[in-house]
Structure formats: C-alpha cells, structure tokens
Amino acid sequence: MNTEEKGSIENVVESVVKKALQPIGKALNGLVESNQQMIRGFAILSIFLALSILLLEYFRRWWKEDFELRFPIGGAAVVLHSSANASDFRSAVFIVPASKCWVNTGLEIENGKRISIRASGQIHLAMNQIEQEKIPLVLWSEPNGSPFVKLDSIDRTDLLVHKHYNDDEEQKLMIGNLVGYFLPVDDAENRDAYPSIDRPRPTKYGNVFHIGTKLENKLNDTGKRVHLWLTVNDIILDSTERGRKAYLGNHDAFIANAINQDKIKDISNENEFANESQKAEKLWINRQKEWFKIKSRKAWGLYYYDNIGHYLVTIVK
Structure with a gap:
C-alpha cells in the first residue's frame, strides 16, 4: 500500500470518528450548559437565602422587641404591635371582620392620651344579594360607610349600632362605617360591661364614635385606662x-x-x-x-351573619 492510499484511509477513519463523536460532544456541551444553569440557579438561591438571613438577623438584633404577632381578646383578628407591651405600643395594625359585632383590639390607651386611626378595605353587608351581572340593592362599603337603604316603610335606623350622617349637603345616614368604643381595662372581663350583640350600643363610659377612613387625635377622656374596641356599623335586632x-x-x-x-x-x-x-x-x-x-x-346578630370582607385598621399614638 503506497503513501497516498494510507493517507486517504486515515482521512476516512478520522471523518467517521468525528461524525461518531459529534453527538457525544453535543450532549456533553448540553450537559455542561445545563450544569452551569443549575450552578447559577443555586448561586442566586444561596445569595437570596444569605440576604434573608442577614435581614432576619437585623430584625432580631435591632427590632427584636418592636414587633409581635398576637391574637387579641376576642380572637377575631390579628394585631401587629410595635411594642411587646400592649400599653406601650407606638403603632398597631388590626383586622376588623365585617361579620363580627365588636372586637377588642387589646390595645391600652392611658387616660388623657390620644390616638389616631386610619382604615382601608371594602365590605358588603348583604352577601346573599350579590348576583352575577346584577346591581345589588346594597352596595359595597368602605370605612366611611355607604348610605342607609330604606327597604320599605319600616324605620330600622334605631337598631343601628351608631347613627352617623355624612358631611354632604343631604346629610345621609350611613351604614357599614367603622366605629369604635373605649372600655376601661378593669371591665375587660366583665361580660355585663363590654360591647357585644347583647350590648351593641354601650354608653357607660361615653358613646360609640365614628372612625371612618381617618380619625385624628381621639382623646381618651373616660378617666381610666381603656381598651379600644372596633366594629362595623350594622343593624342589631332585639326582642322588642x-x-x-x-x-x-x-x-x-x-x-x-x-x-x-x-x-x-x-x-x-x-x-x-x-x-x-x-x-x-x-x-x-x-x-x-x-x-x-x-x-x-336570640340570634340578634342576624344581619352580621351574611357580611363579608374586612377593614384593615392602623392605630398610632
């Protein structure tokens, strides 16, 4: 076999080997690229976890007593304090469900002190009236409330938790608005004193007050340290x-x-x-x-049963 024939055979063999190894090379390259993507993903995840740990450590070291998640008296909502002590809070966030008549925030306000309250959210006071592609008689309410709808000739206004008229020229009576009450801490365990379905309109230590979307510098003038109670304004039936x-x-x-x-x-x-x-x-x-x-x-809270939604309330000293 001469030199030219040997060179031709070697070229053929080399070509066959290259073609045979080409898929394997592509597979190896794909595997390498895949591994590189996985490595990048793990790297990003590791960085995210490291930053999360650093952030948590920051909260633990510097704000370890500033925030506390707790279930206040009444168990109907969750409050986030910026103090471990309910009487020393600087600000708090509270969830007020529309279906609950009166909930105790557990926040304590000293006599002569003031608080400011902000509220947002939407509620509906007649879930059973909501139908697809139909305008309900009762509209959605925000913390300022919505106009009271008189369904027939019967006057139900005296059964509202609180009578509040808006600031418009027409002075419309409102329903679904956020309202509050101050009850002395000493009476917190006295079921005959605190607001409830049986006592929806307490007056022993002052009157129920309108909050709406904003109430500035509300003074505790009861002469005692009090808890702040909140509810959505609706009708409460009675045996009369x-x-x-x-x-x-x-x-x-x-x-x-x-x-x-x-x-x-x-x-x-x-x-x-x-x-x-x-x-x-x-x-x-x-x-x-x-x-x-x-x-x-004694299902006097019947009109609260079909309420849906909640108000998110921020209380600041």
Whole structure:
C-alpha cells in the first residue's frame, strides 16, 4: 500500500470518528450548559437565602422587641404591635371582620392620651344579594360607610349600632362605617360591661364614635385606662316590637315584593292573580315563623351573619 492510499484511509477513519463523536460532544456541551444553569440557579438561591438571613438577623438584633404577632381578646383578628407591651405600643395594625359585632383590639390607651386611626378595605353587608351581572340593592362599603337603604316603610335606623350622617349637603345616614368604643381595662372581663350583640350600643363610659377612613387625635377622656374596641356599623335586632318590625317589615310591602312582577304582566284572569297572592301570603307566614326562631335562639346578630370582607385598621399614638 503506497503513501497516498494510507493517507486517504486515515482521512476516512478520522471523518467517521468525528461524525461518531459529534453527538457525544453535543450532549456533553448540553450537559455542561445545563450544569452551569443549575450552578447559577443555586448561586442566586444561596445569595437570596444569605440576604434573608442577614435581614432576619437585623430584625432580631435591632427590632427584636418592636414587633409581635398576637391574637387579641376576642380572637377575631390579628394585631401587629410595635411594642411587646400592649400599653406601650407606638403603632398597631388590626383586622376588623365585617361579620363580627365588636372586637377588642387589646390595645391600652392611658387616660388623657390620644390616638389616631386610619382604615382601608371594602365590605358588603348583604352577601346573599350579590348576583352575577346584577346591581345589588346594597352596595359595597368602605370605612366611611355607604348610605342607609330604606327597604320599605319600616324605620330600622334605631337598631343601628351608631347613627352617623355624612358631611354632604343631604346629610345621609350611613351604614357599614367603622366605629369604635373605649372600655376601661378593669371591665375587660366583665361580660355585663363590654360591647357585644347583647350590648351593641354601650354608653357607660361615653358613646360609640365614628372612625371612618381617618380619625385624628381621639382623646381618651373616660378617666381610666381603656381598651379600644372596633366594629362595623350594622343593624342589631332585639326582642322588642321594633326588632320584630325591623325583621318582618311591612305586610303590604312584603306581599308586593314577593309577587313575581314579571309574571303579573302576563296574568289574564283573577284566579291566576289570586294564586300568586296566596303564594306571597305563605311566604309571609314563613317569615313570621322565622322570626319566632330568631327570638327563641336570640340570634340578634342576624344581619352580621351574611357580611363579608374586612377593614384593615392602623392605630398610632
């Protein structure tokens, strides 16, 4: 075999070997690139964890007593203090659920001291009225509240936790607004004193006060160290005649609302109209039966049961 033939065979072999090794080389390159991406990912994660640890250490060393997550009296919300002592707080954040009538923040305000309160969020006072692609009769409320809607001829305004009128020229009565009350710490365990469904409008140490989205420099002038209580303004039923009327409403108005108005347009004779009226009367009877259940179970907070949403409240000394 001469030199030219040997060179030709070597070229062929080299070409075959290169082609055979090419996929392996690509695979190795892909593996290297993949490993490099993994290494970069681990590096970024390590940096993130290191920064998190440094941040936590910063909080631990410098602000270790400034923040405390706790469940205050009432257990309906979470408060974030900027002090380990409820009486020495500088600021606090509190969640007020719309479905709870009166919650105790656990924050203590000394006599003669002032606090400022800010609130945000949205609530709805009639969840069962919310229907898709329909405008509800009761609108969503913000901390300032929304205008009180009079459903029929019955006056329910005396059953509100607090009567507050907005600053507009029309002076509309508001509902769904954020309100507060100061109760002395000494009475915190006295169930006959603190605000509740049974005592929705306490007056022993002053009146319930409107907060809305902002209340500046509220003075504790009770003469005692107090807890701040908060709630959403809504109707509370009671066992009186006004409570019964507030729930049942007016008979004629109830019957008119119960009869299917769209169906009445197609009624052609008196018998069909009488049938619709009888159905409405049965609904009225059932409504009266429900009232007896409410009264026997003392479910005076019925109008809070279908409330949804919450207000986020910041309290600052």
